[in-house]
Amino acid sequence: HEASLKEQILGIKNILGSIPEKGLGYGLLEKKENIKTQICFNYLGRLDQSERSFELAPNATGKFQAPTAVRPYPIELNCWINDAIFTVKVTTPGYTTKYKTLGELFIKHLRLIINHCITTTEFSYQATDFSGVELSEKELNLLPSGIKDVYPLTKNQEGMLYQHINYPKAKVYLTQVKQELIGKVNKEIFHKAIEQVVQSYDNLKTQFIWENFRIPVQLIHNNVKADITYTNFRNKKNQQTNLQEFLDNDLNNSFNLANLTTPRFNLLELEEEQSLLVVSFHHIILDGWSLFLVLNAIIDTYHNLCNNSNYVLTINAKFNFKNYILKYGKTTINEAFWQRYLRGVEPIPELSSEDREKGLMNKIRQESITIPPHETVQLKKIAQLQGVTLNTMLQTAWALTLAQFKGVKDILYATTFSGRLPDFEGIDEVSGMLINSLPLRVNLHNQYETILELCKRIQGIVFELNDYQLVELNDAYSAAKLDVSRQYFDSILVFENYVNESNTDHNLIKIGETTAYEHTNFPLSLVIIPEEDILIRLSYQSHIYSEHTVVRLLNQLKLMLYQIAENMNDSVLRALNVTQKEDTFIVDEQNIRIHTLYEDQEEIYSILDKEEGAQVFILNESLEEIKNTEQIGEIYLLINNPIESCGDWGEWMEENKIENPTFKGSYLYPTGDTGKWNKDSTIQILELDAY
Structure with a gap:
């Protein structure tokens, strides 16, 4: 009783937080040690936020427990919240008058505690507040107020943060996505939809902090204001010129990861029933799959709010990025595999420091080609008949194109893996930065190998790499005894097989074309988007590659893909000669x-x-x-x-x-x-x- 109310609250909080496994196994210990517990306190939680199919009925149910029931404890308190009402049931078997007012006393002191928490200006965190990371008292004192959670970064995030610390104004890892919306948008409701989505996904409320911390951590804020702007481009002269100027200015506005990294949402009204939703963000908080989770959630929430103004978006707390990091944060490195896989790999010539800096700071350029729907259908049929995937055919075409492009037979380039492992419940619903890239190595020394044999070999390599998709690139280099300060390839292939559709019927607005600007740290980034047609987009650093070269490279890739599809039994040598x-x-x-x-x-x-x-x-x-x-x-x-x-x-x-x-x-x-x-x-x- 000598301790202040604040000290008592924090003391109880630390005791509860320090109990191993949240008390699992205490029942056995109680019986084994013959512990005589006098009071049972059971908080059942917020029953009005349950995602179950059933809820508490409002009807009266009679007594909470039968008066004649034999209970193991002299006093029991059962508490819960339902319909925003806090309820406590006090059970005292064998009724004694001194316990009759126990419930009233409990509520009285609870009100005092609530009033203290609301009115106090003092604020402090405890180590038990954040289960995902160990923080010292000094580090806890550096945290800003209003933090919901703190947890470490993935290896991939650490690499992106390292680039940001060294080049804070860099455009690398900046992504701008444009989604066409067909139909008249109610701006007020659309604003509410975005606000709900931002509040529901933790990774959209992230701040990164590293100075004076043992390791970099990401802070999840409780409540943030979504960054939403509206611009009317209707009836403007030179609309396309003004629109492009707006998009360019947006790209020049880089993110400071030491501040909140909430995405920027810009709704641009082009015509009465045509708008453009522009979402800009740093790749450190969102991968491609997660982006479409967010975009689909916005459209779904908008439609639900239009039909029911009281609709509230709920996300299953189990499917959050923190749980993913805690489960897969520490990865075992198979040194034998990486030494075998990367044996004999030679570094590529180093770019000058000036060229490296230009790659980080300058805006990239993009060229694209499209394979029409009828040809896409044929390619998919051929892949299925031959027992390979469309992704494999495109990987093979890129490997052979690079062989011509570089004039070498040992091909190495990066390819992406989703990081969404099937043993994580609800993995498809996790929003965060899960994607990872690993080197795909294709040896073409046996040029009498058939195209089909090469496709299946590449498919086998990708399948094997799936077991290592959480391994960070530098860890793989270290395991293979390679110099981590050197570069071993300069291109990446991204196969974007994402689900770009919401869960509701779009009777108010429909999604039109979706395009993206993605700035990776590779001089060449090949992005393949297979839908009704196949979009093949090649982003490039223009101070290294010319537009002329990139256009030729894309055309050569297309020719190679057709050559593969039409002549699966031809040799690799013939494929290279026919297309070259x-x-x-x-x-x-x-x-x-x-x-x-x-x-x-x-x-x-x-x-x-x-x-x-x-x-x-x-x-x-x-x-x-x-x-x-x-x-x-x-x-x-x-x-x-x-x-x-x-x-x-x-x-x-x-x-x-x-x-x-x-x-x-x-x-x-x-x-x-x-x-x-x-x-x-x-x-x-x-x-x-x-x-």
């Missing part, structure tokens, strides 16, 4: 030959056969001519008029011309190609402009 058309053009003036790879290169280099005095040069980064076979450089042409001679690509060549360093007064025109001299005095064009 090579022609030779002779430059009489210099008595050299140029080996081209693609059809559009033929149009450019054919001028060398036709124009008298045309010459070809390979220049290094300092625009000095390369004459040996060791160096790789950019290919330039000395010609009269590229616009007339080189087709559609001629205008770009004219815009990017440089003064001829050898002959003043003339110009050299870039081809956008990278190449090198061969020992036989021929020039080999390479798709290596990243290096």
Whole structure:
């Protein structure tokens, strides 16, 4: 009684929090040690928030317990909340008058405690408040008020946070998703729907903190105000120009992870019955699957609120990101597997520090192609008949395309895994950053292997990697005795097989086209979205890869996919040769030959056969001519008029011309190609402009 009310509350709280396994097994201990407990306190919780199919009936049920029942305790208190009313039932078998007012005394003191908690200005956390992480008293005192929970980061999140700490203004891992909404949107109800979704998903109320903490942690706030804005683009002149300017400005607004990282929701009204929902967020809080959980929840909640203004969205607390992290946070590394799998892998040439920083800070560019619905149906049928997945066919096509692109037979690129393991109950409902990327290695030294055999081998590799999908990339490198400071691949393939549909019938607004801007830390990011058609989007860092190269690469991937589908029994060697058309053009003036790879290169280099005095040069980064076979450089042409001679690509060549360093007064025109001299005095064009 000498302790203050605050000290008593915190003391009881710490005692309850320190009980192992929440008291599981106490009953056995009570009997074994013959403990004589005098009071049983049983709090049944909030019965009005249950997700069960049954609820308490309002009708009177008579006495809470039979007066003649034999009870093990002299005093029992059973408490619960239902319909926002707190109820306590006090049972005292054998009735004694001194216990008649026990319930009244309990309620009286409970009111005092409630009043203290409401009116006190003092605030402090206890270690038992947060079961997911151990925090020192000093760390607890650094936490802001209004925190619901604290837990550690996944390995993948730690990597993203590391990039953010070093480059806080970087655009890497910034995602902007645009979802078209067809129908007239009630802005007030839509606002309420977003608010409910933000309050329901913990990962949308996250703040990251690392300074003065033993390990970085993520804080989940109790209540936050959703970041929602509305902009009317109706009847605006140059609507598309203004819209693009708005989207660009939004992308320039990076997230500070030390503050709340709640997504930005922008509802843009384009026409009376057409709007664009733009959601921008940092990838550290949401993966692709989780994004569509959130988007679908917004649409579902909107429709439910339109039909019932009292509707409240509820999310099963078991299916939260914290439980996922606590279950899978510590991963065992199979060193033998990674040493075998990555044996002999060589690092790729390092980018300069300037190029690395540009990759983080500059906006990426995107090019895309679409495989139409009727061809998509055929590809799916072929995959099914051959016993492989559509994903496998696309992985195979990308591996073979990279083999041509890089000129190597040992292919390594990143591919993504969902991280959604089936032994976690409700895993498809968990919202957070679960996705992970691992290196997919495809060895093409046996070029007499058939395409079907290669597809099944790649499918087997992916199946094997599934067992390690929670392993962080640097941990895999360490296990394989590789230098974690080096890069071993520069592209990633993401197969977005997400569920983009809500649970309600859209009779008010319908979802139209959904597009995304995703900035990864790879120079090349291939995203494949299989729906009625197949969208293939290639994002690239424009200071490393040219638009010309990326467009050619996409077209080559499409040709390779068709080649695979039509000729499963052909050899890998034939597939590479059929899709890699090579022609030779002779430059009489210099008595050299140029080996081209693609059809559009033929149009450019054919001028060398036709124009008298045309010459070809390979220049290094300092625009000095390369004459040996060791160096790789950019290919330039000395010609009269590229616009007339080189087709559609001629205008770009004219815009990017440089003064001829050898002959003043003339110009050299870039081809956008990278190449090198061969020992036989021929020039080999390479798709290596990243290096």
